[in-house]
Amino acid sequence: MTLEAVIQAQARISPHIHRTPVLTSRRLNDEAQASLFFKAENLQKVGAFKARGALNAVLSLDSDTLARGVATHSSGNHGAALAYAASIVGVTAHVVMPEDSLPNKIAAVRGYGGKLTVCKPTLAAREAACETIVRETGATEIHPYDDDRIITGQGTAALELLSQTEKLDLIITPVGGGGLLAGTAVVAKDARVSVIAAEPAEADDAYMSWLAGKRILPESTYTIADGLRTGLGERNFAIIQSHIDDVLLVTEEAIIHATHHLMHTLKTVVEPSAAVPMAAILQNPDTFAGKRVGVILSGGNLNLNAPPWLPSLGAE
Amino acid sequence: MTLEAVIQAQARISPHIHRTPVLTSRRLNDEAQASLFFKAENLQKVGAFKARGALNAVLSLDSDTLARGVATHSSGNHGAALAYAASIVGVTAHVVMPEDSLPNKIAAVRGYGGKLTVCKPTLAAREAACETIVRETGATEIHPYDDDRIITGQGTAALELLSQTEKLDLIITPVGGGGLLAGTAVVAKDARVSVIAAEPAEADDAYMSWLAGKRILPESTYTIADGLRTGLGERNFAIIQSHIDDVLLVTEEAIIHATHHLMHTLKTVVEPSAAVPMAAILQNPDTFAGKRVGVILSGGNLNLNAPPWLPSLGAE
Numbered sequence: 040m041t042l043e044a045v046i047q048a049q050a051r052i053s054p055h056i057h058r059t060p061v062l063t064s065r066r067l068n069d070e071a072q073a074s075l076f077f078k079a080e081n082l083q084k085v086g087a088f089k090a091r092g093a094l095n096a097v098l099s100l101d102s103d104t105l106a107r108g109v110a111t112h113s114s115g116n117h118g119a120a121l122a123y124a125a126s127i128v129g130v131t132a133h134v135v136m137p138e139d140s141l142p143n144k145i146a147a148v149r150g151y152g153g154k155l156t157v158c159k160p161t162l163a164a165r166e167a168a169c170e171t172i173v174r175e176t177g178a179t180e181i182h183p184y185d186d187d188r189i190i191t192g193q194g195t196a197a198l199e200l201l202s203q204t205e206k207l208d209l210i211i212t213p214v215g216g217g218g219l220l221a222g223t224a225v226v227a228k229d230a231r232v233s234v235i236a237a238e239p240a241e242a243d244d245a246y247m248s249w250l251a252g253k254r255i256l257p258e259s260t261y262t263i264a265d266g267l268r269t270g271l272g273e274r275n276f277a278i279i280q281s282h283i284d285d286v287l288l289v290t291e292e293a294i295i296h297a298t299h300h301l302m303h304t305l306k307t308v309v310e311p312s313a314a315v316p317m318a319a320i321l322q323n324p325d326t327f328a329g330k331r332v333g334v335i336l337s338g339g340n341l342n343l344n345a346p347p348w349l350p351s352l353g354a355e
Numbered sequence: 356m357t358l359e360a361v362i363q364a365q366a367r368i369s370p371h372i373h374r375t376p377v378l379t380s381r382r383l384n385d386e387a388q389a390s391l392f393f394k395a396e397n398l399q400k401v402g403a404f405k406a407r408g409a410l411n412a413v414l415s416l417d418s419d420t421l422a423r424g425v426a427t428h429s430s431g432n433h434g435a436a437l438a439y440a441a442s443i444v445g446v447t448a449h450v451v452m453p454e455d456s457l458p459n460k461i462a463a464v465r466g467y468g469g470k471l472t473v474c475k476p477t478l479a480a481r482e483a484a485c486e487t488i489v490r491e492t493g494a495t496e497i498h499p500y501d502d503d504r505i506i507t508g509q510g511t512a513a514l515e516l517l518s519q520t521e522k523l524d525l526i527i528t529p530v531g532g533g534g535l536l537a538g539t540a541v542v543a544k545d546a547r548v549s550v551i552a553a554e555p556a557e558a559d560d561a562y563m564s565w566l567a568g569k570r571i572l573p574e575s576t577y578t579i580a581d582g583l584r585t586g587l588g589e590r591n592f593a594i595i596q597s598h599i600d601d602v603l604l605v606t607e608e609a610i611i612h613a614t615h616h617l618m619h620t621l622k623t624v625v626e627p628s629a630a631v632p633m634a635a636i637l638q639n640p641d642t643f644a645g646k647r648v649g650v651i652l653s654g655g656n657l658n659l660n661a662p663p664w665l666p667s668l669g670a671e
Contacts, residue, residue, distance in 0.1 A: 060376065081622050082622050086622060143619075299659055302624055302659055303459075303624075303659055306397050306398050306402060306623060306624040306655035307622060307623055307624065308618055308619075308622040308623065308624060339622035343615055343618055343619055343662065343664070344664070344665070346659065346662065348659070348660070349660070349665070
């Protein structure tokens with residue numbers, strides 16, 4: 040896993056992704072007493088950085104393999120990203136989604152032409168449904184994060200960010216399965232930029248694993264940051280363990296506040312997972328004060344019909 | 356009122372405003388069967404194009420006049436814009452706001468250091484309060500739209516848009532008092548680009564005036580597009596009458612849908628007034644099909660605690 044692989048991924052996917060802008064806000068800088076550079080992956084194709092990894096994985100397959108299609112299980116953005124990537128090359132993407140997935144994320148998979156299978160909301164049910172599809176169709180399973188091509192693909196966001204900003208002191212990303220974090224770490228280590236992970240305290244397996252020096256899988260996790268409920272992947276853990284500087288935990292309340300605050304101040308739509316780094320910055324001012332900080336806004340697929348800062352209205 | 360005056364305004368204000376990006380969306384283009392170029396003035400200083408006109412007006416005053424401060428009455432973005440402009444040159448902005456102004460708009464005026472006076476929600480009360488302030492302080496009143504410096508300032512958004520896009524066929528803007536529309540018309544006429552205004556049917560005085568060939572002041576107007584409730588200004592009407600091609604009316608339902616749709620698709624935060632042109636495009640497909648259309652997203656100061664597509668929760 041090298042910078043070279045990320046550069047190759049960038050060349051492979053760049054015709055099909057946006058070079059997303061870097062947003063800044065004087066007000067947020069004042070609040071953090073830092074210089075914050077927000078890499079707006081919420082404006083990426085499919086509304087999330089996941090388009091990068093999925094495209095890199097799909098475009099790495101040979102044409103015979105590709106012709107049999109691709110498959111994955113995902114509660115969210117990776118499913119839409121794989122459907123988008125498959126549509127670019129004209130093959131089928133089979134996407135298994137748990138029945139409790141957000142309606143807007145299910146609609147996105149359908150919108151990009153993905154072939155949807157709904158299953159019970161357990162990891163076992165997801166894996167079983169995906170295995171069946173792979174056996175029956177010959178499709179190649181593309182794991183959402185525990186995959187070298189996914190990791191290098193996600194790393195292209197940080198690669199771009201470094202080319203769009205003067206020397207950063209550190210980059211902060213959210214961590215769920217660890218694809219974005221590991222990809223960012225590969226790039227940042229080479230550039231001698233520190234990397235900090237931000238994770239919901241309600242899904243703190245990356246923090247626990249990092250502390251223990253071994254991968255600890257999460258027990259049942261519930262966080263409003265629906266993109267970060269999954270456990271750290273094996274490959275991801277190995278990279279993270281040796282490359283990153285800290286894991287910061289944030290409360291659910293802080294995530295909800297940061298989601299609202301980013302939308303209010305930057306006027307850009309972010310999903311809760313994307314606001315986890317901002318929550319960590321606001322909760323840990325001493326860590327960031329005076330620094331030039333890259334912040335990856337991982338996605339913008341917020342369910343506008345149920346913003347997390349408003350009381351639930353029941354049916355969506 | 357010439358293109359030259361708009362170019363001078365641009366030179367005057369450019370150190371203090373953002374050159375806002377132009378956003379595009381394949382999905383929205385597909386829906387409209389047109390090429391839409393969204394000028395993101397929701398990302399402008401103070402979250403609205405109003406920063407342009409207010410800065411141009413303030414920076415046009417001589418230093419003795421400036422020292423006595425500036426004053427205005429406004430239910431929204433112009434108040435915040437004048438407070439921002441005054442803060443740039445270090446003078447006081449007196450802002451009279453009706454008591455039914457949105458809480459986030461009141462907070463914005465305060466946030467930029469404006470001196471706030473709250474009054475009854477009638478034009479007479481607003482004017483009386485503003486006159487008192489002017490008499491007592493010697494401040495210069497800066498009208499939100501019926502003012503040459505405001506009109507040329509607002510025209511700089513269209514000037515920038517034309518420099519950021521290949522030849523457009525037309526530009527569509529919302530119309531309230533007519534500052535943005537008149538400024539856009541001045542620029543577009545010179546560039547031989549058509550101009551269409553979009554107006555809430557519930558506040559249709561620009562449409563009625565344009566049809567009648569004389570300015571017809573609005574009766575009581577209520578529209579969710581709070582920036583567009585005011586009547587057309589005199590100077591504004593004169594320019595609009597001779598420069599624009601059409602006024603399209605849209606329903607409240609269409610405005611609410613377009614607000615949600617822009618936020619969902621472009622991942623950018625818009626206030627209802629800013630979505631009125633998109634509503635007009637969706638309601639009048641034949642007018643726009645096959646054209647290259649500039650759309651001015653006038654502002655992003657949405658009250659996130661009461662998005663218009665959700666049922667009201669009572670207190671905000």
